[in-house]
Amino acid sequence: MKLPVSELKSKIIELFAAARAISEVDRKSVADYMVWSEMSGVHDQGIVKLAGANGLQKTIPEGAIKIERETPVSMLIDGAKNIGIVVADKMTDIAIEKAKKSGLAIVASHNTFSSNGAQAYYVEKIAAQDLIGIMCSRSPGTVAPFGSIDPLFGTNPVGYAFPTDTDPIVFDGATSARTFYSLILSNAAGETLPEGIATDKHGNPTTSPADVMDGGALCSFGGHKASGFSMLVELLTGPLAGGSFLDYTDEGKEWGTTIIAINPEILVDLKKFKSDCSKFVEVIRASRTREGRSIRMPHDNARKAYKAATASGMVEIDNKLFAKVFNG
Amino acid sequence: MKLPVSELKSKIIELFAAARAISEVDRKSVADYMVWSEMSGVHDQGIVKLAGANGLQKTIPEGAIKIERETPVSMLIDGAKNIGIVVADKMTDIAIEKAKKSGLAIVASHNTFSSNGAQAYYVEKIAAQDLIGIMCSRSPGTVAPFGSIDPLFGTNPVGYAFPTDTDPIVFDGATSARTFYSLILSNAAGETLPEGIATDKHGNPTTSPADVMDGGALCSFGGHKASGFSMLVELLTGPLAGGSFLDYTDEGKEWGTTIIAINPEILVDLKKFKSDCSKFVEVIRASRTREGRSIRMPHDNARKAYKAATASGMVEIDNKLFAKVFNG
Numbered sequence: 306m307k308l309p310v311s312e313l314k315s316k317i318i319e320l321f322a323a324a325r326a327i328s329e330v331d332r333k334s335v336a337d338y339m340v341w342s343e344m345s346g347v348h349d350q351g352i353v354k355l356a357g358a359n360g361l362q363k364t365i366p367e368g369a370i371k372i373e374r375e376t377p378v379s380m381l382i383d384g385a386k387n388i389g390i391v392v393a394d395k396m397t398d399i400a401i402e403k404a405k406k407s408g409l410a411i412v413a414s415h416n417t418f419s420s421n422g423a424q425a426y427y428v429e430k431i432a433a434q435d436l437i438g439i440m441c442s443r444s445p446g447t448v449a450p451f452g453s454i455d456p457l458f459g460t461n462p463v464g465y466a467f468p469t470d471t472d473p474i475v476f477d478g479a480t481s482a483r484t485f486y487s488l489i490l491s492n493a494a495g496e497t498l499p500e501g502i503a504t505d506k507h508g509n510p511t512t513s514p515a516d517v518m519d520g521g522a523l524c525s526f527g528g529h530k531a532s533g534f535s536m537l538v539e540l541l542t543g544p545l546a547g548g549s550f551l552d553y554t555d556e557g558k559e560w561g562t563t564i565i566a567i568n569p570e571i572l573v574d575l576k577k578f579k580s581d582c583s584k585f586v587e588v589i590r591a592s593r594t595r596e597g598r599s600i601r602m603p604h605d606n607a608r609k610a611y612k613a614a615t616a617s618g619m620v621e622i623d624n625k626l627f628a629k630v631f632n633g
Numbered sequence: 634m635k636l637p638v639s640e641l642k643s644k645i646i647e648l649f650a651a652a653r654a655i656s657e658v659d660r661k662s663v664a665d666y667m668v669w670s671e672m673s674g675v676h677d678q679g680i681v682k683l684a685g686a687n688g689l690q691k692t693i694p695e696g697a698i699k700i701e702r703e704t705p706v707s708m709l710i711d712g713a714k715n716i717g718i719v720v721a722d723k724m725t726d727i728a729i730e731k732a733k734k735s736g737l738a739i740v741a742s743h744n745t746f747s748s749n750g751a752q753a754y755y756v757e758k759i760a761a762q763d764l765i766g767i768m769c770s771r772s773p774g775t776v777a778p779f780g781s782i783d784p785l786f787g788t789n790p791v792g793y794a795f796p797t798d799t800d801p802i803v804f805d806g807a808t809s810a811r812t813f814y815s816l817i818l819s820n821a822a823g824e825t826l827p828e829g830i831a832t833d834k835h836g837n838p839t840t841s842p843a844d845v846m847d848g849g850a851l852c853s854f855g856g857h858k859a860s861g862f863s864m865l866v867e868l869l870t871g872p873l874a875g876g877s878f879l880d881y882t883d884e885g886k887e888w889g890t891t892i893i894a895i896n897p898e899i900l901v902d903l904k905k906f907k908s909d910c911s912k913f914v915e916v917i918r919a920s921r922t923r924e925g926r927s928i929r930m931p932h933d934n935a936r937k938a939y940k941a942a943t944a945s946g947m948v949e950i951d952n953k954l955f956a957k958v959f960n961g
Contacts, residue, residue: 378706378737379899409706409737413900437873439865452928455920463861467868474868476861508923527855533791533804533931534862537767540795540802544909545765547901551916565893571707572741573875581872588879592783595836600780603861 306627307619313352314340316631320355324362331391335361338390341426343620346610349486350422352622355630364388364418370395373547378407381547384417389560393421393442396564401434404566413541413563415548420444421562424464425477425604428564432466432473435575437567439465443542443560446552448481449522451532454508456522457551460485461538468569469582475604480535482524488514634955635947641680642668644959648683652690659719663689666718669754671948674938677814678750680950683958692716692746698723701875706735709875712745717888721749721770724892729762732894741869741891743876748772749890752792753805753932756892760794760801763903765895767793771870771888774880776809777850779860782836784850785879788813789866796897797910803932808863810852816842 314336321332342351354361370392371383380399384392396412403410421427424440431438444459460481467474482502483491491498492514505511506520517523525531541563543550548561569578590600614620642664649660670679682689695713698720702709708727712720724740731738749755752768759766772787788809795802810830811819819826820842833839834848845851853859869891871878876889897906918928942948 374900376736376899378735381900407706407735408704409739411737411895411900437868450917450920450928452922452926453917453920454923457917457920465865467872474864476864478858478861480858504923508921526858529931530806530808530854531859533806536802536804536931537793540765540910540913544795544906544913545895545897545900550909550913553912553916567739567873569873571704572702572709572739572873578872581878582868584881585868585872585878588881589778589781589785592778592781592785593836594780595782595832598780600778603857603864 306624307621310340310344310614310618310620313343313620313622317352317355320631321362326363326365327388327391331388334394335388335390338394338422338426340620341611342423343622344611344614345423345425345607347423347425347607348623349484349490350420352630353486353626354419354422356626357629360630361388361390361419366418370414378403378410380412382412382414383547384414384560386416386418389417389419389421389442389562392417393427393562393564396562397427397430397438400438400564400566401431401436404431404436404568405434408568408571410566411563412566413546413548413561415546415558415561417560417562419560421560423477424462425466425475425607428464428466428477429473429475431564431566432468432475435468435569435579437465437467437569439463439565439567440562441538441541442562443539443546443548443550444485445559447485447517447523448525448535449504450536451525451529454504454522456520458525458532458535458539459542460523461535461542463534463538467582468579469586470579471583472608474582474586474602475608477604478526480525480531480538482526488517488523492518634952635949636955638668638672638942638946638948641671641948641950645680645683648959649690654690654693655716655719659716662722663716663718666722666750666754668948669939670751671950672939672942673751673753673935675751675753675935676951677812677818678748680958681814681954682747682750684954685957688958689716689718689747694746698742706731706738708740710740710742711875712742712888714744714746717745717747717749717770717890720745721755721890721892724890725755725758725766728766728892728894729759729764732759732764732896733762736896736899738894739891740894741874741876741889743874743886743889745888745890747888749888751805752790753794753803753935756792756794756805757801757803759892759894760796760803763796763897763907765793765795765897767791767893767895768891769866769869770890771867771876771878772813773887775813775845775851776853776863777832778864779853779857782832782850784848786853786860786863786867787870788851789863789870791862791866795910796907797914798907799911800936802910802914802930803936805932806854808853808859808866810854816845816851820846
């Protein structure tokens, strides 16, 4: 079904208002994120999070978020079990403010409720302020370090955005071979995984998504080097964010997130920087492709979908999911 | 052959002293790096750089390095065609100093002569000061962005190091499927590349290292996600470092490098952080492995070799290479 973007937003806000667990500002923050997600076609990180017994709207935070440590270039936040999206949104604002004042900022958090969704949403906001945004988040252990069969690393997404003279350069991807959500989808659809990316709980190779979800493990997205990037995220969002890591540390430290914001002007001329980044995109788009392939910059599809939804004012939502979330 | 570590160092310093192109301090800086590299078994980034007509000792810099822009958290350096190792070593010291004072620092450079070698050397120095070091460098275009067949990205290595209670956690790897140096070695040895990681100058798949060196291209280390990490390095060391990128910009902007240093104390307690990072290593090492495999943390082999060389005071050098460099 298609419905007006404004209607989707109102409906999400109403859902949270009825649950009365979070403030009006925070409801709007979650709704803005979800609407962006659905408009961008990133349906696996959108209103699906409102479906079922554990819908986000049922989250009851421990209280307000707490600042644990702060300097002009940094802040560590205890999320007090607030919704990951709400906390990440505040972190984004803080990172922007600090990077504008100090040139460089790092903002980290732990103890949030569940995932903050697509990293692209937050880093794009940072790039909209003419800053570079780099963000990474931890999720429960699903990925085995290279050589291991234990699911120690999270799927650990990384997002970044660089401003240009037009649309920012945006990348957003899990450092795992698959996202956890795609395992759920594959399992529901009765699909198998490609060979060589997963093991069951005994460490034997498997192509069954159910095996992975039952104590098995995924690989990182590409051999030992990718494992190195999974590990970097695990370190930046675990030990450095006072968060849990390798599924070792205590309850209440979960879903660590770290955002780095850089004002390019502390190194180079902003105008030149943005024009260089624009040129960067042009050169890649104009490069030769293997026959039958086309050049697609990361985030191209999501941006195209978002722009189409903005132009029409309408957003496409799966009928069943809509019914489950709003009429359930 | 094996020779005393101290003798290797003296010989390198003498070679540079005879060439008289760089200062005594800079000679020592290059020699320290090279000795570390050979002791660590990282022979492809060591004295091989002194062999042949383009040996590093023949480099004549334009003059002293120049500070182009500086803030309490940042510095941009024009390397004035000084040796990459010399410039990276100074950048490391500056990043440490700034991160200690401000908590966070970014130091970038362009216009250096050739590669700065193994990123592990520099980030390990940063970690030795109880700071997190993250470093990336650009090299000439060799890697095709995902979907493209043009060699636009450099092999773009990334290194990072985190302090622990004992040895730091260290990672160092190119974001390409192969390093450029390994292509030279494979070519000299008459070896072919694995299928699926390279194209020739026409964009056709190839397994010939010579084809790649003749205008062909390598892939990033693992599909479209790895391409995203190659791109991140290209952006941080190109537009953000005033360096060349995608082989598009002018001569004299080449070999961009960017170092980020983070003092963990701006976010968490240092003692806890280091102990968490120690625990991190322990948990991974104690995890289950697939039969026949063993857990190896990145940099384990290099560290083992370095420690053995330190203990014996002797370092292993290839006879032919030694003769070529020192008796050539």
